[in-house]
Amino acid sequence: MAPPLLDVPLLNVADLACRRGGRPVFDRLSFALGAGELLALTGRNGSGKTTLLRALVLLVRPQAGTIVWQGSNVQDDPETWRGQLAWLGHLDGLKGDLTVRENLLGAERLRGRPAADDRLDLALVAFDLNALAHRAVRTLSAGQRRRTALARVMLTQAPVWLLDEPLNALDSAAQQAFRSVLQQHLAHGGLAIAATHADLGVPNARTLELTA
Amino acid sequence: MTGFLALLSRDLRLVWRRPGDVAVVLAFFVVATVLFPLGIGPQANILARIAAGVLWCTALFASMLSLDRLFAADYEDGSLDLLLLAPWPLELAALAKCAAHWIVTGLPLAALAPLLGVAFGLPPDALMALAATLLIGTPTLSLIGGLAASLTLGARRGGALLALLALPLCVPTLIFGAAAIETLMTGEDLLAHIAILAALALVALATTPWAMAAALRQAGE
Amino acid sequence: MADLHFLANPARFRRFSQRVLPGLTFATVLGFAVGLYLALLQSPPDYQQGETVRIMFVHVPSAWLSMAGYALLAALGASLLVWRHPLAALMARAAAPVGACFALVCLATGSLWGRPMWGAYWVWDARLTSMLLLFFLYLGHIALSRAYDDPDRGDRAAAILALVGVINLPIIKFSVDWWNTLHQPASLMRLDAPAIHPAILMPLLWMAGSFLLLFILLVLVRTETEIDRRRLEIADQNA
Numbered sequence: 001m002a003p004p005l006l007d008v009p010l011l012n013v014a015d016l017a018c019r020r021g022g023r024p025v026f027d028r029l030s031f032a033l034g035a036g037e038l039l040a041l042t043g044r045n046g047s048g049k050t051t052l053l054r055a056l057v058l059l060v061r062p063q064a065g066t067i068v069w070q071g072s073n074v075q076d077d078p079e080t081w082r083g084q085l086a087w088l089g090h091l092d093g094l095k096g097d098l099t100v101r102e103n104l105l106g107a108e109r110l111r112g113r114p115a116a117d118d119r120l121d122l123a124l125v126a127f128d129l130n131a132l133a134h135r136a137v138r139t140l141s142a143g144q145r146r147r148t149a150l151a152r153v154m155l156t157q158a159p160v161w162l163l164d165e166p167l168n169a170l171d172s173a174a175q176q177a178f179r180s181v182l183q184q185h186l187a188h189g190g191l192a193i194a195a196t197h198a199d200l201g202v203p204n205a206r207t208l209e210l211t212a
Numbered sequence: 213m214t215g216f217l218a219l220l221s222r223d224l225r226l227v228w229r230r231p232g233d234v235a236v237v238l239a240f241f242v243v244a245t246v247l248f249p250l251g252i253g254p255q256a257n258i259l260a261r262i263a264a265g266v267l268w269c270t271a272l273f274a275s276m277l278s279l280d281r282l283f284a285a286d287y288e289d290g291s292l293d294l295l296l297l298a299p300w301p302l303e304l305a306a307l308a309k310c311a312a313h314w315i316v317t318g319l320p321l322a323a324l325a326p327l328l329g330v331a332f333g334l335p336p337d338a339l340m341a342l343a344a345t346l347l348i349g350t351p352t353l354s355l356i357g358g359l360a361a362s363l364t365l366g367a368r369r370g371g372a373l374l375a376l377l378a379l380p381l382c383v384p385t386l387i388f389g390a391a392a393i394e395t396l397m398t399g400e401d402l403l404a405h406i407a408i409l410a411a412l413a414l415v416a417l418a419t420t421p422w423a424m425a426a427a428l429r430q431a432g433e
Numbered sequence: 434m435a436d437l438h439f440l441a442n443p444a445r446f447r448r449f450s451q452r453v454l455p456g457l458t459f460a461t462v463l464g465f466a467v468g469l470y471l472a473l474l475q476s477p478p479d480y481q482q483g484e485t486v487r488i489m490f491v492h493v494p495s496a497w498l499s500m501a502g503y504a505l506l507a508a509l510g511a512s513l514l515v516w517r518h519p520l521a522a523l524m525a526r527a528a529a530p531v532g533a534c535f536a537l538v539c540l541a542t543g544s545l546w547g548r549p550m551w552g553a554y555w556v557w558d559a560r561l562t563s564m565l566l567l568f569f570l571y572l573g574h575i576a577l578s579r580a581y582d583d584p585d586r587g588d589r590a591a592a593i594l595a596l597v598g599v600i601n602l603p604i605i606k607f608s609v610d611w612w613n614t615l616h617q618p619a620s621l622m623r624l625d626a627p628a629i630h631p632a633i634l635m636p637l638l639w640m641a642g643s644f645l646l647l648f649i650l651l652v653l654v655r656t657e658t659e660i661d662r663r664r665l666e667i668a669d670q671n672a
Binding site: 359363364366367368369370373376377379380381383384387388391412415419420423426427430431433 | 514566569570572573576577580581582586587589590593594596597598600601604605607608609611612
Binding site for chain 1: 222298
């Protein structure tokens with residue numbers, strides 16, 4: 001595995017603070033991530049993992065602090081930053097009436113990119129979705145939907161992955177599939193920040209424990 | 213623009229998968245309109261006199277009816293996050309959603325209204341005017357309704373609240389839309405009314421996408 | 434306490450309002466005493482409308498203030514959305530029902546005036562209809578700001594609505610005016626025009642001034658209440 005370039009972190013988060021309903025969720029949070037690094041967010045329920053993820057992608061406006069991607073503050077140019085992101089929320093973000101394939105291609109087009117069939121096939125294979133590709137998502141189980149959502153993340157080829165409990169509802173085979181996809185992503189110089197309780201199988205993963 | 217078209221076609225495809233949702237709205241339009249002759253009585257002169265107003269009001273209600281799901285479905289299944297995080301302006305996404313709503317409600321309502329107008333005894337030129345004004349007026353209703361839908365996303369009593377917010381803002385469109393048909397009887401200029409309806413649509417087009425985007429961003433917080 | 438930090442600004446507001454409230458209350462009472470004396474006893478009855486014209490001394494200031502109140506909501510909305518001014522949200526919450534009440538007073542007095550003048554409690558007069566729609570806009574604002582479990586969301590949604598509403602108000606007004614070609618003789622309401630006799634103008638201005646003071650007084654007191662309420666909610670959450 002390539003050594004992370006710790007001297008030039010791609011993502012620099014400094015003194016980030018968030019409040020909800022007048023109370024602080026977290027305060028003065030700082031970390032830096034280089035290529036190929038995974039940051040695992042841990043902490044109890046309600047400790048602010050989801051809020052932190054949403055603040056990093058600017059879905060939640062931070063009260064204070066800066067998020068710097070490749071040397072420029074992401075708040076100055078949110079659209080470019082969004083172009084670098086792949087997002088997996090605690091909801092899958094899938095349309096029940098569309099098939100797995102339509103969901104994946106549709107999500108790619110929504111990111112403003114033409115859908116490439118070869119990449120789609122790779123993602124379908126990686127999460128063992130080939131047999132389900134033409135089934136409507138509403139007929140799938142929770143784990144199958146999660147796999148579809150993870151395939152969508154893989155399909156984006158975005159350098160920064162933000163994942164909220166990616167292993168939710170996955171069986172052990174699917175968890176294994178996700179681990180190897182994640183490792184590939186990191187090996188290609190990608191970054192990932194994941195709120196998780198389980199081990200993501202990345203040996204040099206860094207962890208940030210949030211305390212409410 | 214790719215994103216706009218992608219969202220528009222996705223929403224249309226979703227409607228295509230569930231045509232019943234549109235059919236219910238159109239059925240409501242027909243049934244609600246038919247109630248007026250039943251309530252008022254079948255005198256042809258009275259019905260012809262009130263036809264334009266009745267059809268415009270029921271079209272307005274029908275288009276409100278389908279709006280509360282406009283953003284709510286995306287909000288509930290998490291795809292709203294994907295729209296918020298798409299690397300193109302959220303204003304365009306809001307506009308695409310409203311455009312899809314107009315295509316599946318405003319457009320069929322405008323096509324259906326002349327048929328109902330016949331039952332109210334409207335003359336042929338009034339039927340044409342009715343279709344034309346609905347065609348130009350309903351985009352405004354979709355935009356204002358879309359704004360109300362985005363503002364009430366996640367609120368208690370969403371549906372009724374949506375109507376309370378949207379209906380007063382729809383008044384100008386209703387007034388000029390319904391009045392346009394009367395111009396045919398009084399001999400005024402129909403085109404002037406259509407121009408005003410188009411102007412109202414442009415004002416809505418220029419103002420509501422920003423407000424919708426702001427409201428959707430808050431819903432994402 | 435750190436958790437109450439965001440109320441620092443409202444706390445400053447509170448010190449300010451505590452200082453001005455006694456004087457403001459006194460001025461309001463005095464204003465109404467003089468205004469009502471001028472309006473009810475001093476000014477002559479109208480040669481056409483008779484004593485009924487006195488309703489106008491309540492009706493017209495209410496109309497002005499309900500319109501000014503909506504403009505205030507829009508200004509507060511802008512300051513909430515642009516600068517995230519926490520006090521603006523609380524003040525908008527406080528001001529919206531006050532503005533709605535003034536609109537309602539305007540409608541009620543208008544219909545009381547209409548009974549002897551038009552022979553009906555409600556006539557689809559352009560100004561009354563516009564006022565009715567303004568009242569609906571107020572209702573929407575009030576309902577929206579209170580429709581969320583998270584009060585911040587309600588505040589911001591209502592702020593957006595107020596801005597959209599203020600853009601649409603002139604359009605609504607214009608369309609209703611156009612719709613209603615049976616206007617009142619313009620001289621009744623055009624009281625700011627020089628045609629108005631000073632005997633009527635003076636009491637009207639006094640009443641308008643008193644209503645303005647009352648409006649400010651009510652908004653200040655209600656804003657304090659909102660601050661207390663928000664503080665209690667936060668205390669509850671942290672308990």
